[in-house]
Every structure is written in structure tokens, then in C-alpha cells.
Amino acid sequence: MAAVRINELHKNDLPWIIEYDESKCIQCGKCTAACSFNAIRPAVEQRKSNSITNKCKTERVLVIKQNISLENYCRGCGMCANVCPNGAIKAVRNKDDKYSVAYRAEKADSFKKGGRSNLNTEGRTLDKIKVGRISQMTDPSLDAQRHTFELRTPFGRVLKADRLNFDVKNGNMIETTQLPPNRWIYPVIFGDMSIGAVSWRMWEAMAIATAYLNEVMGIPICMCTGEGGIPTKLLKSRYVKYMILQIASGHFGWNRIIKSMPDMTEVPAGILIKIGQGAKPGDGGLLLASKVARYVQEIRGVPKADLLSPPTHQGLYSIEESVQKMFLSMNAAFNFRVPVAVKVAASVTSVSVYNNLLRDPYNIVGGFFLDGLAAGTGAAHEISLNHTGHPITSKLRDCYLTAVKQGRQGEIPLFAGGGLGQTGSFAADAFKLICLGANGVFTGRMLMEIAGCVGSDTGKCNACNTGLCPAGIAAQNDNLVKRLDVDKVAQNLVNYILATDIELKKLMAPVGCSSLPIGRSDALITVDKHIARRLDIQYGC
């Protein structure tokens, strides 16, 4: 019998405890075969025989046991319970979890995880906001199902009318100087998850859904590629026009993008310069070696190793310099025909950045993406995930209002993201942010959820960093990736957007808006006085 010492890891220290009912188990072995974390194993227990005899007999009994290890431990994903024919096994949350203490004490390293912060204990601001201005007899409301709505939003630098350079020549209006590129896109963007952060099947499903929504459903949705390379095939296809290419501080995959340029028949929808992300602001990308599969190595041009992107773009030291170097180069890459936007983590400093970009004299900043602290991530240090960042709502509002004060709202379109749909109300979150001043929203989280993510905001799974995602979404183990049904996920993504489209209209209609109510904060009320004052919207109780 193994000796048990106090200073060893014990089952009761782990975040999840396996509950196993031996009387229901038929020992089929499926639970242990299915566990991607190797957190459970078949084991033999020595038992005293129940029969009373002169000799003390023992018998060997086959059971399922939980592994007690810092590496192979249960994340509560629930696959064992899913695969068990008899309901003999399940993971139960351990309220007295001390795993992360033990991890740090043993490894002398910061604790890393994927998914999202698990410290969302306070109520969300967006849930305390309601769409309170409903057209009743004051003005005509619309019919969400049957009226025609215009949901598109501009992406790209918008010049005020007095700065448009038009002239009349031979009776026709002509541009005297080239205007900044602009696209009319759907106000929901599939948000930047890289190849590597998600599996190839997940990434392909998102790309198919994007293409289908554009070409079959007429919904001009864009997908931001994330920064993990892009298959050359896609770059050279017509579908690239629905893609927003991302460049982050790691500059992964740009070699193939640049090499493909002469063969590209279409330009991309846009370019997004990622400065920071809401889940771990001030920190760079993190792809642990376990996820750097062979094809990821190839497409990114790196060996199998922990891939850490620097926390900043090396060589950029100020907002002005960023405009001159990064924005200019990215604009030049496609001959000033593609809008170039920037994504930063929401922060106390966001307004300064936005203000500075508004003053860009070259009109080459085509969008400002703000990512809030409830955002998810493929991998992060827990300390960043749980303790850094800024809620999205007030910061988006600050940026919008600072532009309003200068009469410059809408000139650099604002897009907001981070934790949208957290409480199951994605379309409502999107609508409220739009009324507060966003031109649109971006989401990665919802795509994961739609694809079958089993994780939660309360510590379930959250193992996106390991490459062992049991749903095949963030996995890089071939056999786990192949659990994901590309066709089904693509269809479900499409369906979710169609449902979101209906739901956005269901909110636009009673407000009486047939086009996107950007900045229509008069449509909102809040049941919280502090929120009312902070966001400058009506208080209702």
C-alpha cells in the first residue's frame, strides 16, 4: 500500500473529483479511452471478500480511478459521463480546490490556462441595460420578421462630407483624390482565432460559414484570421475578400501572405493590427509547444516550441509612430485599397489612443477594435486572465463620446468584443453595444460555444492551452481534432448568425430603426444608477 504523506498532492486538492459508481459500471473501458487529459485510469483494488469464512480472503476488483497528478488531472469536461452507457461516472466540482496553489508551489512557475477568466462574480453591465425606448404611439415601430432592415456597417475610415474631394466633370461626379477604402460589412465579425489556437477543422468550419453566409445568404460577414498563418489556397481564392488578415506582434504566417500577393485575384476585406487582446492585455500571444503541430510549424515557419509573441510590436514606441510605420505599411501592402484597423485591449488609456488615431492626418486608420476583459483566449497566464483588463462597455462608451464631443463619431468605426453572449444573449449584447456607439462587434467566444465547447466561465474545462481540447475545437492532437464535425459546425455557425440576424431585427424594430442604431443610446435604459451616470443613459426603476 502506498504511503500517504501530507505534502503530497491529494485527490481533494484537485479542481474536479471523479464520482464513480461501481455498481453501474460494466467495465467497457470507454471512459478511460475517451479522456483526452488521461485523468482517469482503470485500476485494481484489493478488497476483503464479503463472505465470512475462517480465513481472511481478499479479492481483486477492477475499478476506474482518478489520476492524482499536476499534469494529468480532471478538468471537468464531462466526456467520461458522455460516453458511459450507464451513467456510472461523472466529474464533480471540488469546492476546496487547491490545485493552482499546488501547481505554483511545485513548479515555481506562473499558472497558465485557456478559455476565460473564472472571476466573473459580479453581474454584467450589459445585463443591467434594457432596450427601454420602444415606439408605441410616438412613432411607427417596425415588423422584425417582414420589414426590410439594413444591418450593414462601415469598416474603414469615414470622411466627413466636407472633406470629400469631389468635382464635376462632363456632368459626372468624380473623385479628385482617392478616398480611404471602406467596406459595408455585417456588424458581427468572426473574431481573430488563429490557426494553432484553434484546430484546422474549427478554422475551416469558420471559413466555410463565412463564405456561405456571404455567397448564399447575402450576409456580408467578415472573419478575422487571427495571426497564425493562412492557407495559401485561401489567399489565392475569391474567399479572401471576406477575410480580415491579422498581423500581431509575432508576425506569424506573413511570409506566405506576402508570397501569395501576386497571385491574389481579390484583396482581403481588411487588415487588423493586433496590439493587444482583452483576456490578457499587455501580454503577447502564447501558443504552448503541445499545440504546435507539424502543420502549424509549417504555416508559421517555426519549430515545435512554446511560441511567445512579444507583448508589443517591436519597433513601435508611440501611437504616432504606429500610424506612420504599421498603418502606412499595411495600407501600402494592398495599394491603399484595403481598410486597416487596430485592435487594442480595453484600458484606462484607450480613449487617448482613439483620440490620437482620430487625428491621423493621412486618414489611414480604418477601425478601432476594443477587446474587453471578459474575452477568452487560447492560453494565458491566469494572473493576466483574472486580474488585468478593463470592462468593455464603459470604455467603448468613453471612446464613442469623446468622438461625439468633437463631432467626429463614426469617422473611425468602433468595434467591441470580449465576453459577448456570456449569459446567453449575444444579439442583445451586440445591440446594446451598438446603441452605445459601436459600429459592430466581434466574437470568438460564441463561435467556440456554437462549435460545442464544453467549457464554462466557472472553471469547467478551460484547457484550450493544452492542445487536448476534448471537443476538437482548440485541439492539436489529430485524433481529438477529428472529433469535430466540420459540416455540422459550419452549418451551426451559419444558423446561429441567421438567428442573430432575426434577433437584432427584433430589437431594431420596436426602437423603430430600419438601419443600425449606432450611438442611439436614447434607446437604452439601465436599472443601475451608477451605470446610468457612467454611460450617460437613462435610469429606470
Place this chain on the structure above:
Amino acid sequence: MSVCKIKTLKNNTRMSTQELLQTISKKIDEGYTDFEIEACGQHDIGGTSWSKTGKDLFFRVINPGQRVGAMAMNGTTIVVEGSAPADVGWLNSGAEIIVKGDGGDTAAHCAAGGKIYIGGRVGTRSGALMKHDPKFEPPEFWVLKNTGSFSFEFMGGGIAVICGYNCDELLSVLGNRSCVGMVGGVVYVRGKVEGLASCVEVVKLDKLDKDFLKSGMTPFLQKIGHLDLKEELLDFSKWRKIIPLTNEVKKTKISVKEFKEKEWFQEGLFGDLVEDDGAVYELAQTDKARLRKPIWNSNLCVGCDICINNCPQKAITKEDNKYISADSKCIGCGICSAVCPRNAWSVTSTN
């Protein structure tokens, strides 16, 4: 009885709508059935009126206000000499309403019976929400010229005929965004149509359609005093009809799977980067799809066969004192390793 003539302006004093309608009601009770009303914009003339003896009612009106013939009934005929403002024949349930000039907005709105003839054009949202109760004749709504935008919204039944006369300069004889939410009925239209809602289709006329138009056109033109246009309007080359798409047709878009098969990259987006035949794995798989597999070590094995007896997949066999786990059966559960008293089986990751 003689014709009851009502002048609504006396000594520069205008009779209110209430006074006029109550006067008409009183006169009907007195036996009058034939009215000539010189109105001053009073509302609802000719609506919800009936004689207790079941006689037909006839109204000749000039200068009516809104909702002439609103909620009007079978047996009522209303002739407006000139034009009428909004809501002509709103909720008409059976009257024949003739407007010799133009109608206003929302003409024939919600009409579910009777006939409405307009000798000019009508405004926005005309014909919206028309319905047809199958126990009665369908409502008919004839317009010589054109309609405003948003006409025939949410139309659920009935027949509209928009003749498009003298409308060549218009982009659309139905304005913009007409037929939004139309689920029933038919709109016959002559001339250009633009900006229709996506829930309807425009189709050619069949014989029944032509017969209907032929038989209805003469009385229509007669009533509005334009028989001279009969030949021009019965040239069917410019006529089409708008009908709602059926639910089946609305769903004919290809599925995502079909899109992927027809339009997407043949070997998949990552075909040149990964090996992937597209199979979707279950949680417990065999062979190369397993997460883990067992390895047998002959040096440690004592040949007790416990592994063979406990393997849930019956994957293990013994040949010449060698134990073999069949890849095609084994799911990598690790039971062989657990039960082996000598640790002869170990489990290793397949990836």
C-alpha cells in the same frame, strides 16, 4: 323616396363628422337610401351604414375626408366625384367604392370584401393587409395608375389590379419595397416593378388570370369613366402578377454541406497540410484513431491470460505465447495494463 341631399356647409358653419354621420343614420331610418353629400372633409362617409329594411344604399359624395367607405358593408355603393384622401375603403367588408380621381394613402387597407375602384393613383401602403375570408367573395382593388411605396404589405388575400396607365416615367408602378410580408392574394400589375420584397415572385399570367382581367376591366373602366382605355389596358404583353413564395420555395437555398461540396476547396482548405479524410470520430475509437494504445512486454509476462479475460473489446489473443492486441478492436482503455499482475502491458499515447 327622393334623393337625400346633404350640404355640410351652411352659413359658413361646417357640420362635424359626428353630426353628418348621425344625420345620415337618421335619414336612413326615415327610409332614405339615396344620398348626395357635399362634404367638407368629414370622415367615414358611407361606412357602417345599412337600412333596417335591407335596401341597398347609394352615396354620391364630393370632397370627402379620410376613410370614405371605411368598414362599409354589402349593399352599399359609394361614388366619390373627384379624389379622396387616405384610407378609402379601410376594412371594407362588401361595399362597392368608386373614386373617380386619386385615392390617398392606405387605400383598401385591410379590405376583406367588396370592390374598390380608383380612377387615378393611390398613395403609400395601399392594399396593405388585404384579406380574403373564403366564405365570401374576395375583395377586389382596381387602380388605374400606380401605388405609393410599401403597398400590399402583409397582404393575406384578395385581388389587386394596378393598371399602370400613363406611368412610363416611373421606375416602379408599385413604388419601392412593396409586398413586404405578403403571404396571400394576388397583385396584377402592368408596367415596371422595382424593389419588391424577397418573399414574393413575379410570374406570367395564365388563362384564368387573363379571363379575370378581361371580365373585370370593362365594369372598372365604365365606372371610372375611361372605357376608351380598354384596348390599351387589355394588351397583356405588359401584365404580370405578383404572388407570395410558398414556404417550400423559400427554403430552396443550398445547404452548407452542398456549398462545401460544390464551391469549396476539393481536398479541403488544409488538404496539403494535414491528413484528413473528413471522418468524424466518436469519443472512443479503435486503431490509429485511439488516443492511447497498449504495448506488451514479453519479458514481464507470465502467461496468466488475465488480460485476455478482462479485455472489454475481446481484442487480445495469444499465439505462440505472444500476446497481441488487435488494433482494429482495441480502444486503448488500459484495462489490460491495470489487471496485469506483472505490468507486462503498458499504455502509450498514439499522438
